[in-house]
Every structure is written in C-alpha cells, then in structure tokens.
Amino acid sequence: MIDTVIIGGGPAGLSAALVLGRAKRSVYLFDDANPRNQVTQHSHGYLTQDGVTPTQFRQKALADLRKYPSIKWGQQRVETIKKQDDGTFRVNSEGTEVIARKILLATGLKDVLPDVPNIHDFYGTSLYPCPFCDGWELRDQPLIVISENDHASMFTTLITNWSRDVVLATNGKSVLSAEQKASFASRNIQVVEEKIQALEGKDGQLKQIQFSNGRVIERAGGFITSTLTQASLLADRLGCKENENGGYDTDGFGQTTVSGVYATGDMTMNQAPQLLLAAADGSMAAAGIVKALAVEDFEMN
Ligand SMILES: Cc1cc2nc3c(=O)[nH]c(=O)nc-3n(C[C@H](O)[C@H](O)[C@H](O)COP(=O)(O)OP(=O)(O)OC[C@H]3O[C@@H](n4cnc5c(N)ncnc54)[C@H](O)[C@@H]3O)c2cc1C
Structure with a gap:
C-alpha cells in the first residue's frame, strides 16, 4: 500500500511529491507528460527558474525527487480510480495497479483557443x-x-x-x-x-x-483569451464537488469534498494559473496529506 498516489507531474504534483518524500511518506506519481505549457519554449516568473524550458523544469524537479527513495514515478496516464469500502483507493494506469491511502489530483487544465x-x-x-x-x-x-x-x-x-x-x-x-x-x-x-x-x-x-x-x-x-477546461475527468468521476470557477472545492490544504481525495494546482481554479502558485499549492496539499496520515497513524498506535 502506498501512502499517496499523485496524478499529474506538473509543478503542483512535483512539489507535493517533494514534501511527501521529505516527510518519509511513500509516493507513486503518475504523469503522462502533457502539461498545459507544453507548447511554450521558455517559462518565466518563477524565481531562480526564470527562462527555463518546461522540459528543463521537469528534469530539475525529477533530480530533486531522486534524493528521496520513497518516491516512485511512472510516465503513464491514470485511467481509473476507485474508492474501496475500507477507504483506500485502487488506481489503474496502463496495466499498473496501485492501492493508496490518499489520492492527490494535480492534473491541470487545457486551453480551448x-x-x-x-x-x-x-x-x-x-x-x-x-x-x-x-x-x-x-x-x-x-x-x-x-x-x-x-x-x-x-x-x-x-x-x-x-x-x-x-x-x-x-x-x-x-x-x-x-x-x-x-x-x-x-x-x-x-x-x-x-x-x-x-x-x-x-x-x-x-x-x-x-x-x-x-x-x-x-x-x-x-x-x-482562451477558455480553460479540466485536463482530466478523474475528479468528476470520484464525485468531487465543483466550485463556481470551474475547478474544485478544497479546504486550505487541498482536501476535496470526497474524504481522502485532494486536489491541487491549476485544476482547482482557486488561484491564478502560474507555475509558482501551482507549486506552492502542491506544497500546501502535501502538508495537508502528511498531517492527515500522521493523525491516522497516531490514533491507530
Ligand atoms: C502557452 C503557455 C505558457 C505559459 N507560460 C508560463 C510561464 O512562463 N510562467 C508561469 O508561471 N506559468 C506559465 N503558464 C501557466 C503554467 O503552465 C500553469 O500554471 C502550470 O503548468 C500549472 O501547473 P499544474 O501542475 O497545476 O498543471 P500542469 O503543469 O498542466 O501539469 C498537469 C500534469 O498532469 C498530467 N495529467 C493530466 N491528467 C493525467 C492523467 N489522467 N494521468 C496522468 N497524468 C495526467 C498532465 O500530463 C500534466 O503533465 C503557461 C501556460 C501556457 C498555456
């Protein structure tokens, strides 16, 4: 059993993985490597990373994550997530199946031009x-x-x-x-x-x-001005409640209206769509997950 499966390896999901890994939590990060800014040549406005290409950003982030042995990732698209009777989640992706205690959705948005x-x-x-x-x-x-x-x-x-x-x-x-x-x-x-x-x-x-x-x-x-739509239907399928912006209702730490399912980054539409803000939101959501897991483990022992 994995502590947290993260779906989405943009700045939100990658930052969340770092915080979870540093909290000694096991993480499986699935990402099909198709972020919203895929088409751009340089990303700007992220202090210390101004001007990097999206690929460089991802490579640097993965280099950071490699330092933490509890983090695994796969370049795969998650097709289904099912909540089970015991409150855990069954995640399926191109032949891989993982059982997780918590789900973090960081699947981002797409532009309709x-x-x-x-x-x-x-x-x-x-x-x-x-x-x-x-x-x-x-x-x-x-x-x-x-x-x-x-x-x-x-x-x-x-x-x-x-x-x-x-x-x-x-x-x-x-x-x-x-x-x-x-x-x-x-x-x-x-x-x-x-x-x-x-x-x-x-x-x-x-x-x-x-x-x-x-x-x-x-x-x-x-x-x-483009129209922004969700890149994935996973949150809808899990029953997460939408907010008025077209994203998802979360508390300050990413918890959605479905217990154990967290959402972060652009997809929540709770902040301006920017790399730095998505990364910060990912960190917050991961902190929320670590706290929830720590409380559960503390009460069981
Ligand atoms: C043309 C353009 C230029 C931009 N330039 C900048 C810039 O210079 N500076 C800046 O701050 N912001 C920029 N942005 C905005 C920035 O790209 C977003 O704010 C940021 O990428 C959001 O991060 P995220 O992690 O929430 O989502 P994303 O970066 O979109 O990452 C989501 C990830 O989830 C994956 N995913 C989705 N569904 C699944 C699934 N079912 N299974 C597995 N993986 C899945 C996707 O493949 C993707 O890799 C730009 C956006 C665009 C469109």
Whole structure:
C-alpha cells in the first residue's frame, strides 16, 4: 500500500511529491507528460527558474525527487480510480495497479483557443495567454489581442501595461459596448470586429493577420483569451464537488469534498494559473496529506 498516489507531474504534483518524500511518506506519481505549457519554449516568473524550458523544469524537479527513495514515478496516464469500502483507493494506469491511502489530483487544465485558422502554429511561440508570463518578451512591440469573450476589454487594457501599440481583434464577435469602443478609440487602440481569415508568419513567429474583409495588419505577437477546461475527468468521476470557477472545492490544504481525495494546482481554479502558485499549492496539499496520515497513524498506535 502506498501512502499517496499523485496524478499529474506538473509543478503542483512535483512539489507535493517533494514534501511527501521529505516527510518519509511513500509516493507513486503518475504523469503522462502533457502539461498545459507544453507548447511554450521558455517559462518565466518563477524565481531562480526564470527562462527555463518546461522540459528543463521537469528534469530539475525529477533530480530533486531522486534524493528521496520513497518516491516512485511512472510516465503513464491514470485511467481509473476507485474508492474501496475500507477507504483506500485502487488506481489503474496502463496495466499498473496501485492501492493508496490518499489520492492527490494535480492534473491541470487545457486551453480551448479562439476559433482562428492556424492559431496553434503561433500559440506558445508568439501568441500567449498570460502577459505576466510572456509580456516582458513582447514589451513595446506592435501587439494583437485576440479575444472573443467578455474579458476582451479588461484584458486589452491590461496588455497596454507592456505595449501602447495594441490592436484588439474580436474575430467576428461583438463583445464591446459603445462606451468601451469609444474609450479604446480615444487612446488609439484599434478594435477590429471582422473575422480573422489567417495568421501569417514563420517558425511560430507571427507577422500578419488577415481579416475576412481583405484587411491585413502587421503585428509582432500578442495575447489571446482562451477558455480553460479540466485536463482530466478523474475528479468528476470520484464525485468531487465543483466550485463556481470551474475547478474544485478544497479546504486550505487541498482536501476535496470526497474524504481522502485532494486536489491541487491549476485544476482547482482557486488561484491564478502560474507555475509558482501551482507549486506552492502542491506544497500546501502535501502538508495537508502528511498531517492527515500522521493523525491516522497516531490514533491507530
Ligand atoms: C502557452 C503557455 C505558457 C505559459 N507560460 C508560463 C510561464 O512562463 N510562467 C508561469 O508561471 N506559468 C506559465 N503558464 C501557466 C503554467 O503552465 C500553469 O500554471 C502550470 O503548468 C500549472 O501547473 P499544474 O501542475 O497545476 O498543471 P500542469 O503543469 O498542466 O501539469 C498537469 C500534469 O498532469 C498530467 N495529467 C493530466 N491528467 C493525467 C492523467 N489522467 N494521468 C496522468 N497524468 C495526467 C498532465 O500530463 C500534466 O503533465 C503557461 C501556460 C501556457 C498555456
């Protein structure tokens, strides 16, 4: 029997494994190595790790975990988790079965991008979801904001922190009030409501945006508002209660509404989606698990 099975080896799951390993707890970490930021070349804003690639981050984290013999991991996708009558969990992953006292879900989120042709060619290389992550690299350049939803106005305003040369493209949607349009016009921020026909560029570097009315504008990169969805249905299947943000209800230490099932990182939607915050959340959840296990063991002996 393993003390904790962690599903997800992003910063949240990896940080949790470190805390559990250092607490002498046995851990099995399953990860199918498809984190949300897989498409990006460099990660920013994580003190001491600024500019690392997602692969380097993972390799450094695994090097840290190797120091703790009670931590095992497998590059596998977990398919099912069943809570058993005695309160333990049966975890199945590509032929491997593990019984665990606690489950920690750290499965992350996925982006659903605006419906724009070939947007995936530029996502993570010159079009990004988060200015705090990549705004510095695009500072003071001619930028596009692609937003089809009601975040368009606030998000575009935020982007002006990094560049004053911003065009907002709503891709055929009407998402701004007359007042918001007037406010942008008075600040020389163009709003283009035509549908985007094509994004042009090379090797992930955006150069031009073509609109359905034939208009073409040149841009060096930009930001998009994506819709975030859960990367895994495991929490739903276990019966964890959702919160109003589309994540899961947890107490301050990751415990969900299902006893023994913890959730952490982006998937809880309790904090901004950032590597450092996900890692911190993973540490907190692991501390909660260690405490729960210690209390159980203390009371049994
Ligand atoms: C393009 C882009 C660029 C970004 N750049 C930055 C940046 O520069 N700085 C920053 O702070 N943040 C950045 N982010 C945000 C950052 O990626 C997330 O906040 C962070 O990855 C969340 O960590 P997590 O551990 O919660 O989830 P993730 O990192 O998404 O990890 C979840 C893991 O769980 C695994 N998994 C899911 N389901 C299963 C299953 N059933 N079985 C096994 N494994 C499973 C996945 O494969 C994945 O490896 C960026 C995001 C994007 C999209």
